[in-house]
Amino acid sequence: MSVRGADREEGEGTPAVALPTAWVPPHRSDRDTAPVTTDSGIPVDVVYTADDLPGGQSGLAQRLGLPGEPPFTRGPYPTMYRGQLWTMRQFAGFGSPEHTNERFRFLLGQGQTALSVAFDLPTQLGYDSGDPMAAAEVGRVGVAIDTASDMCDVFAGIPLDHVSVNFTINATAPIILATYLVAAERSGVSYQALTGTLQNDILKEFLARKAYVYPPGPSLRLVTDVVEFSSRELPRFNPISITGYHAREAGCDAVQELALTMASATAYCEAFLARGLDFEAFAPRLSFHFATTLDLFEEVAKLRAARRIWYRVATERFGARSPSAARLRFFSGNSGTTLTAQQPLNNVIRSTLQCLGAVLGGAQSIHVMGYDEAYEIPSEEAVTLSLRTQQIIALESGVARTVDPLAGSYYVERLTDEIETRANALMADVDALGGAAAAIEAGIPQRWIAESAYRAEQALASGERPKVGVNVYTDTAAGAQAAPLANTFEVDPLVGERQAARTRARVAERDAGAHTGALRRLADDTRAGRNVMPALIEAARAEATVGEMAGVFREAFGEFTEPAPW
Amino acid sequence: MTAPRIVLGKPGLDGHDRGLKVIAFALREAGAEVIYLGLRQSAASIVAAAVTEDADLIGISVLSGAHLPLAEQIVAERAARGARDIPVAIGGTIPANHADLLREMGVDAVYPVGSPLPDVVAGLLALAGQPGGRRAAS
Numbered sequence: 174m175s176v177r178g179a180d181r182e183e184g185e186g187t188p189a190v191a192l193p194t195a196w197v198p199p200h201r202s203d204r205d206t207a208p209v210t211t212d213s214g215i216p217v218d219v220v221y222t223a224d225d226l227p228g229g230q231s232g233l234a235q236r237l238g239l240p241g242e243p244p245f246t247r248g249p250y251p252t253m254y255r256g257q258l259w260t261m262r263q264f265a266g267f268g269s270p271e272h273t274n275e276r277f278r279f280l281l282g283q284g285q286t287a288l289s290v291a292f293d294l295p296t297q298l299g300y301d302s303g304d305p306m307a308a309a310e311v312g313r314v315g316v317a318i319d320t321a322s323d324m325c326d327v328f329a330g331i332p333l334d335h336v337s338v339n340f341t342i343n344a345t346a347p348i349i350l351a352t353y354l355v356a357a358e359r360s361g362v363s364y365q366a367l368t369g370t371l372q373n374d375i376l377k378e379f380l381a382r383k384a385y386v387y388p389p390g391p392s393l394r395l396v397t398d399v400v401e402f403s404s405r406e407l408p409r410f411n412p413i414s415i416t417g418y419h420a421r422e423a424g425c426d427a428v429q430e431l432a433l434t435m436a437s438a439t440a441y442c443e444a445f446l447a448r449g450l451d452f453e454a455f456a457p458r459l460s461f462h463f464a465t466t467l468d469l470f471e472e473v474a475k476l477r478a479a480r481r482i483w484y485r486v487a488t489e490r491f492g493a494r495s496p497s498a499a500r501l502r503f504f505s506g507n508s509g510t511t512l513t514a515q516q517p518l519n520n521v522i523r524s525t526l527q528c529l530g531a532v533l534g535g536a537q538s539i540h541v542m543g544y545d546e547a548y549e550i551p552s553e554e555a556v557t558l559s560l561r562t563q564q565i566i567a568l569e570s571g572v573a574r575t576v577d578p579l580a581g582s583y584y585v586e587r588l589t590d591e592i593e594t595r596a597n598a599l600m601a602d603v604d605a606l607g608g609a610a611a612a613i614e615a616g617i618p619q620r621w622i623a624e625s626a627y628r629a630e631q632a633l634a635s636g637e638r639p640k641v642g643v644n645v646y647t648d649t650a651a652g653a654q655a656a657p658l659a660n661t662f663e664v665d666p667l668v669g670e671r672q673a674a675r676t677r678a679r680v681a682e683r684d685a686g687a688h689t690g691a692l693r694r695l696a697d698d699t700r701a702g703r704n705v706m707p708a709l710i711e712a713a714r715a716e717a718t719v720g721e722m723a724g725v726f727r728e729a730f731g732e733f734t735e736p737a738p739w
Numbered sequence: 740m741t742a743p744r745i746v747l748g749k750p751g752l753d754g755h756d757r758g759l760k761v762i763a764f765a766l767r768e769a770g771a772e773v774i775y776l777g778l779r780q781s782a783a784s785i786v787a788a789a790v791t792e793d794a795d796l797i798g799i800s801v802l803s804g805a806h807l808p809l810a811e812q813i814v815a816e817r818a819a820r821g822a823r824d825i826p827v828a829i830g831g832t833i834p835a836n837h838a839d840l841l842r843e844m845g846v847d848a849v850y851p852v853g854s855p856l857p858d859v860v861a862g863l864l865a866l867a868g869q870p871g872g873r874r875a876a877s
Contacts, residue, residue: 294752294803309808310752383754383778423757510757514853547852548834549804626757627764634856643853664804735777 212468213426215591221583233586236481240576242496244484246477246589247577248535249500254573259531260538261563262339262504263556266291266316268668270326273316277331279553283560287369289339289540290327291315291550292349297384299345299723303673311669314550315341319676319720321355321713333362338369339414339504339538344386346373347399348722351709358714370411370460370504373399376437377416379613381423381622383735386723389614391730395705396441397448402706404455411460414504415441420618421464422510424626427475428592430464432599433618435482436609439600442491443608452491456498465531466508467523473579474588476534479503481593482600505531506540512547516642520544525562532572533579539563549662616736676718683716691715692725699729743867746794748776748785750813753803758830762798765860771867782812789817789825796867801831802852807840814845826866830859 209217226233238244241251266273292315295307301319302311311317342349375392378385403412417434445455465472480501487499507527512520521544531539541559543551567573579585606612632638639645691712698708747763763773774792789797826847833851841849850859
């Protein structure tokens, strides 16, 4: 870095302005010749021309197709946002079911069009709120669910046949789905009317998110049980969302994110086929989830390449016949790791750019981070601003007026091709390791992620990678931004005790015979290898707790411990 | 001088281990011997490991917001095992007003989100280099 203006002449008697240390781009020709790259390390030229499109315009047209047509590079639907805007889906949940219900009603009142439930860690890992393992964590990072009655409370007054709901739940996904289905039954909504998405992607828990419980084999069986059940009973519901987001947040780059997602998708499809499911039946309901970070054009290129790669995997590897079985649809969450604790209002601008990237990449639904997320789960003010960010991009910026507006950009098309090529090569590497499940079990992609995270941190520390407010323009005279945020969210510290007490009361009221019988059936079906969903629903109806149901699986499957990373 | 021995672990149920792994890499590169315990550790397992391994420092990371009760458990366990001479450092999503609470309960160093990596590494090494280094901690 250099201090710009140090050699300027200053006027006599005028106090000198303290000029901030300025970032000098490393690619300035008079400085050095280090190659300029994208965030994923793809070299970037000074300018791109028609020569960068292999096969010229006709070659490009073939790689693109039209929106809604193979290979779906330009989008899964013909009219995209002209026909229907993306779903604005802010991830929310904390405290007790009532607290979360209140936040959901608030968001729907602000114009949000769908819901996305965050669960607390005990719920994600199959512990009841009264369990000693849960003591410090009830209601902290999401809502606490112990029984189907809690799920009813979360959605009280919300018409489940009209609002699509996303569930960020994985190890305990079948259990949480069962409680949701019971909540739907109790509010008189048929399974056929339910729309939404269950994350249910256990591979990425082993890979990056780390909320696993059971070993990989039985975990994959539970994922498959859900998909099998849903393909029969939940025609409008996405029973899995195959996710690269968490690997990205844990440290990997855009190419690795894409390749690992596709490798996982392949592993799941193989597991579903081995169960005897029909690709044409389950593939149209597969959903995907990618991060959108700050390198705008690279992210757009990645999302476009994702659709093209999935089309090829679905058709060439799995013989997809109908377009809908090869058409990738995705949710995009902005990246929390790009946001900073320093000068937190800057995060509003970062989130805006990331939301724009998701829109230009053709997302079906989007979450925008709160600017205060480096401190706490977002305040009402922050989450409203996130929603307004989406609404302004949708309604004021004009970017939603036409489909895939960056198509034909020499640079974006070149990047799309390059990311596709690099991701395909990495997918071949994962294949050579025996596929995603085997590679993850051996801990290999986890190592890529950890090493890549360390490199990113070193680049921040050395100043090689500029981060405004962190390693450049850190001046604390930035006014109010220097002070910690005043209105960060506070979780009610007594929520754990209250929730545990309520569950004890509900447990005391339940029909002991029905409850015992249901849990026995669950244990039998689990051991016999039958689909666990019917028994789980029966148990949830009998107010069996999440901890009890997860406990049946713990006893049958054991628990997974991650191998040491070194 | 022998390399400082540092036990790193994540107490509670939180799985966000990016930060702790980055710290582990950086401490190793700086010459420390890192005993990485990984996820879902109890206060008892962390302190027991530190005692058994004759560690100079315990480093924990919490991003779930449960840092206050989890740190309290570890400080209590450390006292119960008579291991007050092993300093405890914590990093994670820690609001400014909680940093003081953590120090008051006996945590020796606090690194909230946004702490620069070189500062964290230098601080941890200094803490590990001085048994009973509480006086040296910020």
